[in-house]
Amino acid sequence: EAGVAQSPRYKIIEKRQSVAFWCNPISGHATLYWYQQILGQGPKLLIQFQNNGVVDDSQLPKDRFSAERLKGVDSTLKIQPAKLEDSAVYLCASSLVGTPLHFGNGTRLTVT
Amino acid sequence: AQKITQTQPGMFVQEKEAVTLDCTYDTSDQSYGLFWYKQPSSGEMIFLIYQGSYDEQNATEGRYSLNFQKARKSANLVISASQLGDSAMYFCAMRPNAGNNRKLIWGLGTSLAVNP
Numbered sequence: 700e701a702g703v704a705q706s707p708r709y710k711i712i713e714k715r716q717s718v719a720f721w722c723n724p725i726s727g728h729a730t731l732y733w734y735q736q737i738l739g740q741g742p743k744l745l746i747q748f749q750n751n752g753v754v755d756d757s758q759l760p761k762d763r764f765s766a767e768r769l770k771g772v773d774s775t776l777k778i779q780p781a782k783l784e785d786s787a788v789y790l791c792a793s794s795l796v797g798t799p800l801h802f803g804n805g806t807r808l809t810v811t
Numbered sequence: 812a813q814k815i816t817q818t819q820p821g822m823f824v825q826e827k828e829a830v831t832l833d834c835t836y837d838t839s840d841q842s843y844g845l846f847w848y849k850q851p852s853s854g855e856m857i858f859l860i861y862q863g864s865y866d867e868q869n870a871t872e873g874r875y876s877l878n879f880q881k882a883r884k885s886a887n888l889v890i891s892a893s894q895l896g897d898s899a900m901y902f903c904a905m906r907p908n909a910g911n912n913r914k915l916i917w918g919l920g921t922s923l924a925v926n927p
Contacts (some may be wrong), residue, residue, distance in 0.1 A: 715900040735840065739919075740919065741902055741904075741920060742917055743918055744914055744915070747914075783881075788854050790854075790856055792856070797908070799846055799858045799861050800846075800856075800858065800860060800915065802848075802855060802857070802858075803855065804853070804854060804855040805856070807854060
């Protein structure tokens, strides 16, 4: 089966600019996750969708981050405006309910 | 509070030897799942193995096995016959199976280097 697809693979932007990441989950996976992973740390959950509804966005900095999952399939994560501390790898994952998460290759964001 | 502890920031192993990566966890939940993921330098997070808290047998998946000791709250990953491609970060994670907060709790990871 095809895995979780993410794009772009790398992105370099200046602070205060905006950026968007795209994720296509494994077909049939109702649950989609966005994680932020800062170098040297474990992943931090930003937002979890169940179909197109938000299950958990308690750690999403809503003043600058937004995410949507239209039609319960693809998802986009946006940062506007970006800060230096947003430099990280952004990982998208999907799963069936109660099963292990399967991750995409991630987007490595550098904010200068 | 739920917590995952990986006490080994870095490990070295000779190619073809076995290595054990430690993971201890803290939870008051009775039903939970334990996961191990591998993250190569390229950045993707690869699922390796899963152990349910009620599983009586240790999980195995190819060269990976999970040494699950429930009373000690440990879930160590054993990699047998190490290969150069095993060099990566390894993360232990836990997720409760019930309740409203079913987020994955992650450890800080262990960096494994396999020497030729």
